[in-house]
Amino acid sequence: MVLLQILRKLKQKEKEVRILMLGLDNAGKTTIWKKFNGEDINTISPTLGFNIKSLDHNGFQLNIWDVGGQKSLRSYWRNYFESTDGLVWVVDSADKMRLEDCKSELHKLLQEERLSGATLLVFANKCDLPGALSAQEIKDALNLDEIKTHHWQIVWCSAMTGENLLDGIDWMITDIASRIFTLD
Amino acid sequence: MEQSERRGSTTFIIQEESSAGAFLTPAVSISIDEGDEDDPSCPIVTTPVNVDDEGHPTQSSTEAYQSFDTVVGAIEDVAVGSEFQALQSFYLSKYWKDFEGDENSESTHEQFMIFQNYSKEMAHLIETHVKRHLGNDFSFSNFIERWYGTLEEQRQSNNSSINSLGVHINEDCSQEASHQNPTHNFHMTCEIESLLFTLTDFCKFKELMIDYRKMLEGKTPTLSVTHQRLDLPH
Numbered sequence: 464m465v466l467l468q469i470l471r472k473l474k475q476k477e478k479e480v481r482i483l484m485l486g487l488d489n490a491g492k493t494t495i496w497k498k499f500n501g502e503d504i505n506t507i508s509p510t511l512g513f514n515i516k517s518l519d520h521n522g523f524q525l526n527i528w529d530v531g532g533q534k535s536l537r538s539y540w541r542n543y544f545e546s547t548d549g550l551v552w553v554v555d556s557a558d559k560m561r562l563e564d565c566k567s568e569l570h571k572l573l574q575e576e577r578l579s580g581a582t583l584l585v586f587a588n589k590c591d592l593p594g595a596l597s598a599q600e601i602k603d604a605l606n607l608d609e610i611k612t613h614h615w616q617i618v619w620c621s622a623m624t625g626e627n628l629l630d631g632i633d634w635m636i637t638d639i640a641s642r643i644f645t646l647d
Numbered sequence: 648m649e650q651s652e653r654r655g656s657t658t659f660i661i662q663e664e665s666s667a668g669a670f671l672t673p674a675v676s677i678s679i680d681e682g683d684e685d686d687p688s689c690p691i692v693t694t695p696v697n698v699d700d701e702g703h704p705t706q707s708s709t710e711a712y713q714s715f716d717t718v719v720g721a722i723e724d725v726a727v728g729s730e731f732q733a734l735q736s737f738y739l740s741k742y743w744k745d746f747e748g749d750e751n752s753e754s755t756h757e758q759f760m761i762f763q764n765y766s767k768e769m770a771h772l773i774e775t776h777v778k779r780h781l782g783n784d785f786s787f788s789n790f791i792e793r794w795y796g797t798l799e800e801q802r803q804s805n806n807s808s809i810n811s812l813g814v815h816i817n818e819d820c821s822q823e824a825s826h827q828n829p830t831h832n833f834h835m836t837c838e839i840e841s842l843l844f845t846l847t848d849f850c851k852f853k854e855l856m857i858d859y860r861k862m863l864e865g866k867t868p869t870l871s872v873t874h875q876r877l878d879l880p881h
């Protein structure tokens with residue numbers, strides 16, 4: 464659809480950045496999303512569909528999509544790939560049992576054609592929990608060093624305390640901006 | 648001046664004036680279907696047409712902008728037309744039940760798929776209609792890029808903060824009233840601007856659905872009372 468493609472391209476020129484947040488269920492995606500929106504994070508239930516919000520940040524309009532990650536719902540993820548500038552992969556750093564699953568889902572996404580131009584930010588979330596793995600350990604467990612196709616970064620963070628969330632997003636926006644918005 | 652010809656229609660390649668440097672696309676091709684040139688029923692052209700060395704018609708820059716009004720007009724036509732209204736009504740009446748809650752509540756995957764279909768069908772309708780009126784050579788891409796160039800210029804001349812680069816459709820619309828520069832006398836009306844962006848903005852679509860639902864539900868209590876009464880045994 465020519466018209467739609469053009470309108471999307473136009474939005475890019477408007478400094479609109481589309482961020483897609485994915486990850487296994489219970490990783491903390493919605494908690495992070497609500498934290499960004501300044502909403503209450505104490506009454507969050509598992510996401511069956513998705514949440515979307517536009518935020519103004521540093522002169523950019525961020526459209527942040529938070530899509531539920533339960534196994535049976537992951538086949539819907541592909542509906543949201545289109546025009547993604549940044550992929551945020553959220554990991555529960557204390558969930559050692561599911562790191563293998565987490566790794567394979569992430570690497571599957573990275574092969575997606577429609578995500579090929581996206582910057583990858585890995586949020587190693589729940590760092591406030593006593594048993595949480597370090598960012599280095601998560602990086603190794605997810606084989607991040609293998610990724611050559613995308614710009615990526617891993618950030619140790621906590622949606623509960625808000626620690627490092629902004630740093631992660633700011634790195635991502637800077638990376639996206641340097642690729643997409645050429646300053647004149 | 649470039650020129651090309653198609654049978655049964657007149658095609659103008661409109662060359663951008665150098666003063667409009669902010670426009671991103673140098674040339675826009677617009678075809679205007681005027682019927683067969685030999686057709687006696689074809690209306691006589693009363694506006695003066697400049698002719699180049701080879702006797703082909705040329706367009707001045709002013710006329711180029713008038714042609715943009717034609718494009719906007721064509722989009723406006725389709726937006727108020729019955730096909731468009733019917734398609735929108737179809738979506739509203741078929742799917743409003745799928746839009747529970749308010750703008751901030753979680754959205755469902757079904758809602759998003761409804762939006763994707765809506766967006767595709769609406770865009771197709773607009774494209775088809777505009778091409779039917781302006782010829783198949785008409786390029787949306789050039790048109791919208793150029794429209795964007797004008798918005799961008801407006802922004803720069805009304806320059807405030809970096810934030811003004813964000814999508815604030817309402818602001819742009821309010822600026823439009825004060826926009827008198829004759830060099831850019833084509834402009835998109837507010838409704839067309841939001842209509843076009845609605846096609847790519849799920850939140851706008853969701854709002855539309857929820858508003859429709861609220862409107863219907865405003866009437867529902869009366870209807871259900873009537874219904875209950877009718878159900879009472881005589």
Ligand SMILES: Nc1nc2c(ncn2[C@@H]2O[C@H](COP(=O)(O)OP(=O)(O)OP(=O)(O)O)[C@@H](O)[C@H]2O)c(=O)[nH]1
Binds near residue numbers: 507511
């Ligand atoms: N201690 C701690 N708990 C967290 C943190 N982030 C999220 N949680 C908790 O983890 C649970 C799951 O969080 P959600 O935000 O619902 O997870 P999700 O990734 O959105 O899950 P799905 O919607 O099912 O995909 C909730 O009970 C949160 O309170 C964190 O940084 N620290």
Ligand SMILES: [Mg+2]
Binds near residue numbers: 494
């Ligand atoms: Mg969730």
